[in-house]
Amino acid sequence: xxxxxxxxxxxxxxxxxxxxxxxxxxxxxxxxxxxxxxxxxxxxxxxxxxxxxxxxxxxxxxxxxxxxxxxxxxxxxxxxxxxxxxxxxxxxxxxxxxxxxxxxxxxxxxxxxxxxxxxxxxxxxxxxxxxxxxxxxxxxxxxxxxxxxxxxxxxxxxxxxxxxxxxxxxxxxxxxxxxxxxxxxxxxxxxxxxxxxxxxxxxxxxxxxxxxxxxxxxxxxxxxxxxxxxxxxxxxxxxxxxxxxxxxxxxxxxxxxxxxxxxxxxxxxxxxxxxxxxxxxxxxxxxxxxxxxxxxxxxxxxxxxxxxxxxxxxxxxxxxxxxxxxxxxxxxxxxxxxxxxxxxxxxxxxxxxxxxxxxxxxxxxxxxxxxxxxxxxxxxxxxxxxxxxxxxxxxxxxxxxxxxx
Numbered sequence: 001x002x003x004x005x006x007x008x009x010x011x012x013x014x015x016x017x018x019x020x021x022x023x024x025x026x027x028x029x030x031x032x033x034x035x036x037x038x039x040x041x042x043x044x045x046x047x048x049x050x051x052x053x054x055x056x057x058x059x060x061x062x063x064x065x066x067x068x069x070x071x072x073x074x075x076x077x078x079x080x081x082x083x084x085x086x087x088x089x090x091x092x093x094x095x096x097x098x099x100x101x102x103x104x105x106x107x108x109x110x111x112x113x114x115x116x117x118x119x120x121x122x123x124x125x126x127x128x129x130x131x132x133x134x135x136x137x138x139x140x141x142x143x144x145x146x147x148x149x150x151x152x153x154x155x156x157x158x159x160x161x162x163x164x165x166x167x168x169x170x171x172x173x174x175x176x177x178x179x180x181x182x183x184x185x186x187x188x189x190x191x192x193x194x195x196x197x198x199x200x201x202x203x204x205x206x207x208x209x210x211x212x213x214x215x216x217x218x219x220x221x222x223x224x225x226x227x228x229x230x231x232x233x234x235x236x237x238x239x240x241x242x243x244x245x246x247x248x249x250x251x252x253x254x255x256x257x258x259x260x261x262x263x264x265x266x267x268x269x270x271x272x273x274x275x276x277x278x279x280x281x282x283x284x285x286x287x288x289x290x291x292x293x294x295x296x297x298x299x300x301x302x303x304x305x306x307x308x309x310x311x312x313x314x315x316x317x318x319x320x321x322x323x324x325x326x327x328x329x330x331x332x333x334x335x336x337x338x339x340x341x342x343x344x345x346x347x348x349x350x351x352x353x354x355x356x357x358x359x360x361x362x363x364x365x366x367x368x369x370x371x372x373x374x375x376x377x378x379x380x381x382x383x384x385x386x387x388x389x390x391x392x393x394x395x396x397x398x399x400x401x402x403x404x405x
Contacts, residue, residue, distance in 0.1 A: 022041075023041060023123055023124070023125055024039065024041035024042035024044075024045050024122075024123070024124040024125065024126070025038075025039050025041070025042060025121070025122065025123050025124075026038035026039070026042045026121075026122045027110065027119060027120075027121055027122075028057055028073075028119050028120045028121075028122065029110075029118060029119035030118070030119065031077065032056045033056055033057040033058065033073060033077075033119075033120065034054065034055070034056055034057075035052055035053050035054065035055055035056075035057055035060065036053075036054075036119065037053065038050075038052060038053055042122070042124060045092075045101075045103070045124060045126050046060070046061060046092065047092060047093070047094030047095060048060055048061075057073075058070070061092070063091060063092060063093045063098065064090060064091075064092070067090060067091065072107065073107065073120060076107045076108070076109055076120050077109065077117055077119075077120055078117075080109045080117055081109075082106065082107065082108050082109070083106070083107040084105070084106050084107075085103060085104065085105045085106075085107075086104055087102050087103075087104060087127055087130075087131050088102065088103055088104075088105070089101075089102055090102070090103060100128075101126060101128045102126070102127050102128045102130075102131040102132075103124050103125065103126055103127060103128075104124070104125045104127050105122060105123060105124035105125070106122075106123045106124075107120055107121070107122055108120065108121045108123075109121075145167060148167050148169050149167075149169045149170070150169075151169055151171070151253075152171075153171065153253050153254065153255055154169065154171040154172040154174075154175045154253070154254040154255070154256070155167075155168070155169050155171070155172055155251070155252065155253050155254075156168040156169070156172045156251075156252045157240075157249055157250070157251055157252070158187055158203060158249060158250045158252065159248065159249045160207075160248065160249070161204050161207040162186055163186055163187040163188065163200065163203055163204070163250075164184065164185065164186055164187075165182055165183050165184065165185060165186075165187055165190060166183075166184075166249060167183065168180075168182070168183055172252075172254070175222075175231075175254065175256060176190070176191060176222060176224075177222060177223060177224030177225060178190060178191075187200065187203070188200050191222065191223075193221060193222060193223045193228060197220065197221060199220070202237065203237055203250055206237055206239050206247060206250055207239075207247045207250075210239050210241065210245070210247050211239070212236060212237065212238045212239065213236065213237040214235070214236045214237075215233070215234065215235055215236075216234050217232045217233075217234060217257055217260075217261050218232065218233055218234075218235065219231070219232055220232070220233055230258075231256060231258045232256075232257050232258045232260075232261040232262075233254045233255060233256055233257060233258075234254070234255045234257055235252065235253060235254035235255070236251075236252070236253050236254075237250050237251075237252055238250065238251040238252075238253075239251075275296070275298070278296075278298040279298050279299040279300070281298065281300065281381075282300065282384075283300065283381040283382060283383045283384075284297065284298060284300050284301040284304065284361075284381060284382035284383075285297075285298040285300070285301075285379075285380070285381050286298070286301070286313065286379075286380050286381070286382070287377055287378065287379055287380070288365070288377060288378040288380070289377055289378075290374070290375040290376055290377060290378075291337070292333065292334075292337045292378070293314070294312070294313040294314045294317075295377070296313075297313045297316075301313070301316075301382075304352065305320060305352055306352055307319075319350075320349045320350040320352070321347060321348070321349060321350075322347060322348040322349075322350075322358055325347045325348070329345060329347055329363070332345055333365075336365065336367075340367045340369075340375055342364070342365065342366045342367070343363065343364065343365040343366075343378075343380070344362070344363070344364045344365075345362075345363050346360060346361070346362050346363070346385070346389075347360075347361060347363060348360055348361070349361050349382070359384060359386040360384075360385050360386040360388075360389040361382045361383060361384055361385060361386075362381075362382070362383045362385045363380065363381075363382050364380060364381050364383070365378045365379065365380030365381075366378070366379060366380075
């Protein structure tokens with residue numbers, strides 16, 4: 001083949017091929033590495049012109065001498081070793097500025113017909129833009145990873161529809177009751193207790209739909225401290241998409257609201273017990289918020305009045321209280337709201353069974369305070385004292401008749 005090339009292909013043709021190659025190329029001859037030929041691509045990479053041809057390489061590019069290239073070229077020229085550089089950093093002085101560039105290149109020995117090394121061939125491709133883009137991407141990933149690790153919320157990243165745990169901060173690991181060894185494993189392997197719960201299915205569906213999923217106070221059963229326990233979370237599953245709009249990962253953020261949910265359930269249970277007790281009492285039992293807005297009336301009130309439960313209870317009270325005392329009741333009640341002092345007053349309610357009759361009731365209310373001493377609600381009663389008032393009137397009348405003038 002070599003004799004065929006020598007006999008059939010002119011040197012001019014080889015020089016033309018060399019100069020028009022789409023990659024940067026040059027030929028260095030002798031121990032001084034004289035630049036025998038250099039195509040326009042490599043001259044552009046160097047930031048030099050054609051006057052470089054015929055000069056020693058290190059005279060043309062003195063800045064690379066201290067960057068390890070003397071040893072590299074000696075190994076190629078004297079030992080016949082091929083040197084390959086991949087994204088190698090090289091500082092070149094271009095237009096008076098020393099700048100960092102990155103290259104993929106090959107240095108190969110060039111042999112004479114007698115198999116003696118006479119020079120070095122250089123083939124290079126600048127990959128600076130690619131390296132800088134990769135560097136920016138890595139920096140962005142590092143910032144993103146740092147943001148996740150230092151987040152105030154339990155945070156994790158799941159990659160691909162196999163749900164590999166790409167990242168999970170300490171808060172999420174603590175939430176799961178696991179350590180960092182689960183990172184890199186499948187979510188369903190790391191948390192086998194999720195089987196039978198909806199979360200794995202929801203996550204895999206997001207890779208198909210591309211839609212964010214959010215939940216409030218959702219129940220999750222997790223094995224923590226060696227036992228299956230129930231927790232409640234506000235959380236979101238947000239798809240992460242590539243430039244083609246395809247989902248390649250899912251960002252999971254969660255807030256543990258277990259204590260809040262349990263506390264509210266306990267309050268609800270206490271309220272249910274209170275209402276059960278209140279509904280069994282003969283009095284009318286009612287509650288108000290700290291500002292005096294009625295929030296509850298027991299069953300006895302509705303049985304007595306026949307009012308609609310959807311109606312504001314305060315409107316019902318105004319309907320049946322004796323109109324001559326309503327303004328006075330309001331004044332005394334407002335004073336209790338301001339001071340927190342107990343409310344107590346006798347007044348008359350209309351008898352729904354006989355619209356011509358008013359019955360006497362004793363109204364009482366006391367404030368319930370929170371741990372800081374602030375009023376959180378009022379608890380009150382209306383007690384029917386009409387029979388007592390009638391007896392008292394009869395007694396007063398009798399005493400009035402029996403007493404001497």
